[in-house]
Amino acid sequence: MNIESYLANWKNRIDEKLDEYLPSPETYPETLSRAMRYTVLAGGKRIRPILLITTYQLCGGKNVDEIFPVACALEFIHSYSLIHDDLPSIDNDDYRRGLLSSHKKFGEDIAILAGDALFSHAFYTIAESYIAPKKKDEILKTLTFAIGNKGIIGGQIKDVETDPTKRNPKLLRYIHSHKTAIFFSAACEMGGILAEVDSNIITHLRKGGLFMGMAFQIIDDVIDVEGVMEEAGKDINSDENKLTYPSIYGVGHSKEIAKRYTQISMKHLKNINNESDLLEGIILFLLRRMK
Amino acid sequence: MNIESYLANWKNRIDEKLDEYLPSPETYPETLSRAMRYTVLAGGKRIRPILLITTYQLCGGKNVDEIFPVACALEFIHSYSLIHDDLPSIDNDDYRRGLLSSHKKFGEDIAILAGDALFSHAFYTIAESYIAPKKKDEILKTLTFAIGNKGIIGGQIKDVETDPTKRNPKLLRYIHSHKTAIFFSAACEMGGILAEVDSNIITHLRKGGLFMGMAFQIIDDVIDVEGVMEEAGKDINSDENKLTYPSIYGVGHSKEIAKRYTQISMKHLKNINNESDLLEGIILFLLRRMK
Known part of the structure; x- marks a missing residue:
């Protein structure tokens, strides 16, 4: 199957489900409902939900309808973390996904609370x-570890x-692996748990997701240096006060590292089954975002 | 049993458990661990955990050790909501529980992330x-409803x-019932769920907790008008730009409303069993905080 249409199809179905699970714009208090919907429905590739669904199906999971709530929950968590990251006291970003960031649109107080609500x-x-x-209990263990003080927030x-x-390359690796990669890893692992695969496959999913997430974050940093605003959908060079792969290794070497991580990721994910070239397709699609 | 010692004993045991479940001060990243610990361990009456434990035991629950994590989780959620409420763009409070609020102590960025981490x-x-x-699944349904957009964050x-x-008395009732009372209600209901009581008792716990929470919030507002900083442990008159019971009904009438809500609460909680005067004791203790 063509990877672009695979991703586009799932994105559409996930977008429908996000809309369904979010409070309607008329749900009281309306300001909160609208702010919650604004950031989630502003777009995005829905990579984390798609990873969950793809690994679930590759692992033999048959009931996608049942796992949509979990897939959407990953996107809600991703959206909350974007809203809080964009706040003036943190990254102070005015744009996100090509639109005003939540605090520019609704004010800082509403943005903080909308993040909390998501x-x-x-x-x-x-x-x-x-x-x-x-x-549910098992996936919550994986998820709450990945998003907490030893995971995303630590990063x-x-x-x-x-x-x-x-x-400081070691610190940079800590930041990327925790801020981004651990969530990719959790998405893949949760797909396996929901499909009830053996623990050795779970280990490969966890590691495969982790290296995929590392590659993804490096590519994101490279786009921030090389890209145009239209493509990034956010402020370009917004990372200039950050420790990034391009700032430490330069753009060329960063791309090489991203490719190497992709290969390690694939080595792990190939253990799921013969069709895991679907996951390879997703990773390569992400890599192609680099110029 | 003397109610002061009952509350003090449980507070001590809960404080020990909070310390145990929180990341140690040395846990990497140390800034985050220290900020998480700072607000939680700054003190507080631990009313929500104590309500959970008390209702659990009154409903026949025997294994308090098993439910301590849930009791502490309620305090972590309460602490996160205090940190975010105190932020400059929300209530802009410099003091909390007699100490500098999190953003004054650690900076706004760390405070936001410490709240998220809790x-x-x-x-x-x-x-x-x-x-x-x-x-666990059942208590999560109750908890996640109470703290979300239709609960605390809505308020x-x-x-x-x-x-x-x-x-606007109707709006004030919405704010109090959602910002505060629904969490008291959830604590009591979760105590019942954990002790596996019948659904009619659950209904009484839910309603009893709700009216107790309403009374509690009114008393808090009255203390804010009448009290001294030492007692409140936070900025006095910090509510002067808020809709409160004293601002709408005056202090005297507000106290009457708090007493009436207390009576309604007790009427529901008396249905649990003959020893529910323990809960009455807790409520009366809270009422006595008023001068």
């Missing part, structure tokens, strides 16, 4: 799903408190 | 507990976007 809504959506409690804290003028 | 940590702590998955949004000069 975070909460992710767990509400999973709690209200029809997934068997035992399986974000080091991102804000690190001096970007000091070359 | 929110996440609440779910992590529940996910990692040994409670049976089916029961907070109306709190920030409401014109306090306009007398």
Whole structure:
């Protein structure tokens, strides 16, 4: 199957489900409902939900309808973290996905609370799903570890408190693996858990997702240096005060590292089954975003 | 049993458990661990965890050790919401529980992320507990509803976007019931769920907790008008730009309303069993905080 249409088809179905699970614009308090919907529905590739669904199906999962709430919860969490990251005291970004960021559109107070509400809504959506409690319990262990102080938020804290003028490759690896890659890893692992695969496959999913996420973040940083605003959908050079792969290794070497991580990722993901070239297709699609 | 010692004993045990479940000060990234610990361990009455434990035991629950993670999760969520509420763009409070608020102590960026991390940590702590998955699933439904857009965050949004000069009793009731009371209600309901009581008792717990929470918030507003900083542990008159019971009804009438809500709460909670005067004791203790 053509990878562009595969991704576009799933993106459309996920967008429909996001719309369904979000509070309607008329849900009281309307300001909150509108702010929650604004950032989630502003677009985005829906990579994390698609990774969850793809690994689930490759692992033999048959009931995609059942896991949509989990897929959407990942996007709610991703959206909350974007809203909070864009705040004036953190990254101070005025644009996101080509539109005004939440705090520019709604004000800082509403943006903070809309982020909180999306975070909460992710767990509400999973709690209200029809997934068997035992399986729900397992995915919650993986998810809550990945997004907490030893995961995403740990990465974000080091991102804000690190001096970007000091070359520190080890710290950079910590930031990328925690801020971004651990969430890709969790998405893949959760797909496997939901499909009830063996623990050795879970290990490959976890590692495959991690290296894919590392490659993804490096590519994102490269686009920030090379790209145009239309493509990034956010402020270009917004990372200039950050520790990034291009700032430490230069653009060319960064691309090489991204490719190497992609190969490691694929080595792990090939263990799922013969059709895992679908995942390879997704990774290569992400890589092609680089010029 | 003397109610002061009952509350003090549980507070001590909960404080020990909070310390245990929080990341140690040395856990990397240390800034985040220290900021998470700072607000949670700054003190507080631990009313929500104590309500959960008390209702659990009154409903016949025997394994308090098993439910401590849930009790602490409620306090983590309460702490996250205090940190975000105190931020400059929301309530702009410099003091909390007698100490500098998180953003004054650590800076706004760290405070936002520490709040997020505590929110996440609440779910992590529940996910990692040994409670049976089916029961965990049920309490998560109650909890995630109470803290989301139709619960706490809905109340907070109306709190920030409401014109306090306009007398609007219906809106005030919405703000109090959502910002505060629904969380008391959820704590009592979760205690019942964990003890596996019948659904008619659950209904009484939910309503009893709701009216107790309403009374609690009114008393808090009264203290803010009448009290001294030492007692409130936060900025006095910090609510002067808010819609409150004293601002609408005056202090005397507000106290009457708080007492009436307390009576309604007790009427519901008396249905649990003969010993529910323990809960009455807790409510009366809260009422006595008024001068």
